Amino acid sequence: MALKHVIIGGGTGYIGSCIATALSTLKPPLSVRTTIISRMPGPNRMSWQELEINGLPKDTTAVINVAGQNILDFTQRWTPGFKQNVYNSRVKTTKQLAEAISNSDVKTFITISGVAYYPPDRNEYTEYDQCKKYDFLSELCHDWECAAELPKDSSTRQITIRSGVVLGRTGGMIKQVIMPFFFGLGGPIGSGTQYMPWIHIRDLVNLFLHALQNECVRGIYNGVAPELVTNAEFTKAFASALGRPAFIPLPEFALKTLLNEERAKIMLEGQKVIPKRVLESNFQYKYPTIKRACEEFAWVRYEEPY
Ligand SMILES: NC(=O)c1ccc[n+]([C@@H]2O[C@H](COP(=O)([O-])OP(=O)(O)OC[C@H]3O[C@@H](n4cnc5c(N)ncnc54)[C@H](OP(=O)(O)O)[C@@H]3O)[C@@H](O)[C@H]2O)c1
Known part of the structure; x- marks a missing residue:
């Protein structure tokens, strides 16, 4: 039987590459082969232009999209042009894949969105x-999902x-903050009382x-x-797993000045x-608590165990 073929938009990024690596470790009968959609050429890759011209490869069984311009890129000013890029890199790529799927026999389409869908x-x-x-x-989350x-x-x-x-050692927020910590x-961000919905990278994958x-x-x-924490509770758990103090807050005004x-x-x-629906679907978390998650990735020297 031919191997299942999974296409991953944004498969070069932090989440996408972890998904691709996890898929590559699956044993028969679950084994799959993967192709990544990227703006950069490379082995087992296709470009968004190729997708537009040729559509999905005929044997594609599933499509995942985790593409998206990094919103918290400190080197990029929060200009209308950058916001457009943030928007298009998520909404347009997802739309393009949805359209390609309409002309195919793809069985499964999985996309990502954000918790900013919910009010704070x-x-x-x-x-x-x-x-x-x-x-x-x-609005971005609504349009992305649409x-x-x-x-x-x-x-x-x-x-x-x-x-x-x-949260994971080799990308995203932890990679940025581990050295200061x-x-x-x-220290906490702003008042630290704001909720911080989080997930360990391995659970997300x-x-x-x-x-x-x-x-x-x-x-x-x-x-x-499943464990709800505030930013201050995350800060305490992460600092304690590293065995370091974390008393230096990042003031609200500094962040607003720096980021917009x-x-x-x-x-x-x-x-x-x-x-709720994740738990109802009998998904088993490996890292249900922030303490357990922080103890896994609070190491300066670390290799992703995939
Ligand atoms: N990390 C988080 O904490 C988090 C939380 C919630 C949601 N998400 C969402 O999950 C997605 C992936 O996050 P990540 O942390 O893996 O991000 P990442 O490491 O920055 O990777 C982003 C991916 O998107 C692609 N990309 C970037 N700019 C693009 C553009 N202008 N047009 C098309 N593709 C573009 C890149 O692919 P190429 O450079 O190869 O083209 C890269 O593979 C994003 O949409 C993000 O909003 C992330």
Whole structure:
């Protein structure tokens, strides 16, 4: 039997490369081959232009999209042009894949979105809550999810994972903050009382695999750990796992000056997000608590164990 073929948009990035590596370790009968869609050429890759011209390879069985310009790139000013790039790199790529899938026999389509879909008030939100757009980032999440929608009569199973902050040693937020924390320069962001929906990278990758392999998984899933923490609680757990103090706060005004007020919200505000449908689907978390997650990645010397 021919190997299943999974296409990964954004497969060169932190989340995408972890998904690709995890897929490459699957043993028969679950083994798959992967092709990455990237702006840069390379082995086992195709470009977004090639996708536009040729469509998906005929033998594609599943498509994953985790492409997206890094919003928190400190070297990029928060200009209308950059915001457009942030938007297009998520919404347009997802739309392009959804259109390509409509002309194919693809069985599964999995995309990512963000917890900014939910408002940062003190209410708890699950996948069953439908929320209105309230700012640029929430609008981005709504449009991103809309772009992934397939025609009503499509036979492709569609899943969207609304991810919280992804925590792992080799990418994302932890890679940025581990050195300041290691040298005792870490601390809470702003007041530290804002919620910080989070998920360990290995749990997020396993959630993608869970969605890929289980026919009954479809629709929206909150890619967050079951334990709700505030930014101050994360700071304490991470500093304690590193054996370092973390008393130096990052003041709100500094972040707003550095990043722009609209973008700083990502770190200064947080949502209370519950992974209700994830738990109902019998997904097993490896890192359900922030303590267990921090103890796994709070090492300066570390290799991703895939
Ligand atoms: N990391 C988190 O904590 C987190 C949390 C929630 C949601 N997410 C979402 O998950 C996705 C992946 O996150 P990540 O942490 O893996 O990001 P990343 O490491 O920065 O990777 C982003 C990927 O997107 C592609 N990309 C970047 N700019 C692009 C553009 N202008 N057009 C098309 N593709 C572009 C890159 O591919 P090439 O350079 O190869 O083209 C890269 O593979 C993003 O959409 C992000 O918003 C991340």
